[in-house]
Amino acid sequence: xxxxxxxxxxxxxxxxxxxxxxxxxxxxxxxxxxxxxxxxxxxxxxxxxxxxxxxxxxxxxxxxxxxxxxxxxxxxxxxxxxxxxxxxxxxxxxxxxxxxxxxxxxxxxxxxxxxxxxxxxxxxxxxxxxxxxxxxxxxxxxxxxxxxxxxxxxxxxxxxxxxxxxxxxxxxxxxxxxxxxxxxxxxxxxxxxxxxxxxxxxxxxxxxxxxxxxxxxxxxxxxxxxxxxxxxxxxxxxxxxxxxxxxxxxxxxxxxxxxxxxxxxxxxxxxxxxxxxxx
Amino acid sequence: xxxxxxxxxxxxxxxxxxxxxxxxxxxxxxxxxxxxxxxxxxxxxxxxxxxxxxxxxxxxxxxxxxxxxxxxxxxxxxxxxxxxxxxxxxxxxxxxxxxxxxxxxxxxxxx
Numbered sequence: 001x002x003x004x005x006x007x008x009x010x011x012x013x014x015x016x017x018x019x020x021x022x023x024x025x026x027x028x029x030x031x032x033x034x035x036x037x038x039x040x041x042x043x044x045x046x047x048x049x050x051x052x053x054x055x056x057x058x059x060x061x062x063x064x065x066x067x068x069x070x071x072x073x074x075x076x077x078x079x080x081x082x083x084x085x086x087x088x089x090x091x092x093x094x095x096x097x098x099x100x101x102x103x104x105x106x107x108x109x110x111x112x113x114x115x116x117x118x119x120x121x122x123x124x125x126x127x128x129x130x131x132x133x134x135x136x137x138x139x140x141x142x143x144x145x146x147x148x149x150x151x152x153x154x155x156x157x158x159x160x161x162x163x164x165x166x167x168x169x170x171x172x173x174x175x176x177x178x179x180x181x182x183x184x185x186x187x188x189x190x191x192x193x194x195x196x197x198x199x200x201x202x203x204x205x206x207x208x209x210x211x212x213x214x215x216x217x218x219x220x221x222x223x224x225x226x227x228x229x230x231x232x233x234x235x236x237x238x239x240x241x242x243x244x245x246x247x248x249x250x251x252x253x254x255x256x257x258x259x260x261x262x263x264x265x266x267x268x269x270x271x272x273x274x275x276x277x278x279x
Numbered sequence: 280x281x282x283x284x285x286x287x288x289x290x291x292x293x294x295x296x297x298x299x300x301x302x303x304x305x306x307x308x309x310x311x312x313x314x315x316x317x318x319x320x321x322x323x324x325x326x327x328x329x330x331x332x333x334x335x336x337x338x339x340x341x342x343x344x345x346x347x348x349x350x351x352x353x354x355x356x357x358x359x360x361x362x363x364x365x366x367x368x369x370x371x372x373x374x375x376x377x378x379x380x381x382x383x384x385x386x387x388x389x390x
Contacts, residue, residue, distance in 0.1 A: 023343075024327050026353030027306035031323075033349060040320075048324025 006032040010045040018052040056224065059213060063228045066209075067103050070112040071232075075198045077191040078109045078171065082183045101254065103229035109171060109183075109195075111202035114163050116225045119207045120258055122156035123222070123265040130268060148268060156207060157200060164199035168192040214266060222262035230255065286338075286371050292316070293329050294338065294368050297360045305344070305355040330358055338364030 006029060014025060032041050074080055099107045102115035130148055172187040174180055184191055206225055213221030230251065286294065296312045297304045306323055309330075313321045333339040344355040360368070 018324075021327060022353045023306060023356035024323055026346075026350035026355065027310075027323055029351045029353070030307055030349055043320070044323055047322035048327075051322070051324040051328045 004033055006041045007038050010042050014045045014048060017049045021048075024048060056213075060224055060228055063209065063225055064232060067105075067112065067229060067232045070110050070202070071103065071105055071108065073111050075109050075111065075113070076194045077185050078195075079183050079185055083108050101226065101230060103232040105229075106167075109167065111198055112206065112229075113167060114160055114199050114203040115229050116203070116206045116210060116222060118159035118163060118203055119152070119156045119210060120222060120226065120261055121159055122152045124261050125155055126152045127261075127264055127268055146269060152265070153207065157204065160200040160203045161196055164196040165192065167199065168195035171195075214269075220262050220266055222265065223259055226258050226262070227255070286367060287329075289325070290329050290333055291368070291371055293326065294333065294360055294364060297339065297358055298365075298368070302357070302359075304358045309358070333364065334358075337361060338367055 011025070014028075018024075028041060028044055074083060099105075101117060102113060105112040105115065126148055129151070168191060171183045172191070175182050175184045175187055210221030210225050213224055215221075292313060293309065296309050296316075300308055300312060306326060310321045310323050310326050313326070330339060330341070334341060338361060339358050340361050341356050341358045344357055346352045346354045
């Protein structure tokens with residue numbers, strides 16, 4: 001006897017890997033109930049996912065390319081050769097995990113040194129705030145009009161400034177220790193200001209790309225950028241670790257947390273974009 | 280030189296099917312018509328991708344119908360060709376007809 005419901009695994013894949021096109025899922029169900037085979041259903045699902053995933057893959061490659069270029073652009077006033085030497089030793093220090101999630105950009109003090117992580121941290125903070133702060137549940141038409149999105153951006157920029165200032169001071173301190181690498185040519189307020197400005201602008205650029213990817217329904221921008229950064233930094237950093245398997249497990253755990261956070265942020269925006277149900 | 284959104288081969292076929300189906304143009308009948316005309320299986324995902332491209336170019340507009348139980352409570356998305364889209368189809372017809380007539384060996388093939 002033939003089932004009236006199509007293969008649930010195929011529907012699950014279409015719902016989770018595709019762009020959740022409800023009309024398409026309805027069309028496939030209607031056709032299946034009219035007598036199309038399970039094989040036909042699977043073929044349609046695979047084709048729909050391939051069409052949906054084509055764009056994210058291309059965009060992921062483009063972001064990967066941007067990351068590789070950015071890896072060669074250091075903050076003004078930093079000593080490139082000394083930073084490269086620091087980068088080679090980063091794998092053996094506590095810095096390795098942070099360096100990994102920024103694709104090696106942190107240890108080289110490049111424009112993407114902070115990566116997308118301030119945006120992820122900000123979205124965690126704001127999501128928790130949204131649970132208790134009623135005005136954040138306003139419903140608006142476009143994402144940028146939503147208080148939750150504006151507050152996440154503002155929090156992320158503040159985090160960027162704090163973290164960038166921390167990096168600038170860290171590099172200056174290392175430079176001042178006698179016998180260590182001269183990481184900064186001329187420490188001072190000019191270096192600190194330019195580092196804060198450059199690193200904040202670099203992360204804001206990634207945040208904008210992330211919003212574009214999500215807004216154009218190409219994929220989960222935050223997660224996509226995080227994974228690309230991770231992949232571009234994994235080989236170099238993990239190879240320099242004494243325990244690559246345990247390190248990999250820690251990286252997988254971090255990735256899981258980021259996936260949950262970015263999924264929650266996306267759902268929070270989508271829920272607020274829906275028009276309110278009137279009685 | 281002004282840029283214009285040329286219709287791809289598959290997009291033109293989808294536009295012609297939309298004109299033929301009129302008010303009943305949603306995913307299922309569109310794919311049935313395309314399969315009947317081409318004699319090949321059509322992926323609904325590709326049909327929707329083409330329709331979304333056409334909507335982005337302003338050649339097609341869409342609206343949601345009522346959810347039905349036969350579709351698991353999901354609404355049909357109906358598509359219509361816009362006035363701009365109709366002009367584009369006519370322009371494509373003129374171009375194709377002119378090109379066809381300029382090839383002596385195929386001249387007899389068109390009405």
